[in-house]
Amino acid sequence: MKHEKTAKIIKELCYKKNVSITKLLDSCGIRKSLIYDLEKRHYTPSAELLEIIADYFNCSVDYLLGRTDNPRINE
Template sequence: MDNAQVAKRIKILCSEKGVSVAKMLNESHVTKGIIHDLEVRDRTPSTATLLKIANYFDCSVDYLLGRTNNSNSHRS
């Protein structure tokens, strides 16, 4: 998994939905520093974190991980 790619996909989804990253993280109950951790620290997010974000965007974890380019595929 490329953590920077995960961060990029999250930012794209926020932009498409018209919400800030901060608002999305707050509403999905994810730590504010996750994007920094992904991009700078190359930390791998937990399964629980990925599920919260995928649920927020109604997309699959596979999309967030870059395993598919179809954001509308069934959730993992």
């Protein structure tokens, strides 16, 4: 599974929330190479990592994965 779409969604959320990717990753305790790994190395993130990012943005994991256009949880 390729996760370029997940990287794009994370970047868009950072832009919309006016937070840098570095700030997001630092705040969540995630390594700085995550976006590069998603885009270029076809890294598959763990469910735990996706949950951390989803919690940070108050959105669903399905939204981060591009499985829904609705970022809201349980709607």
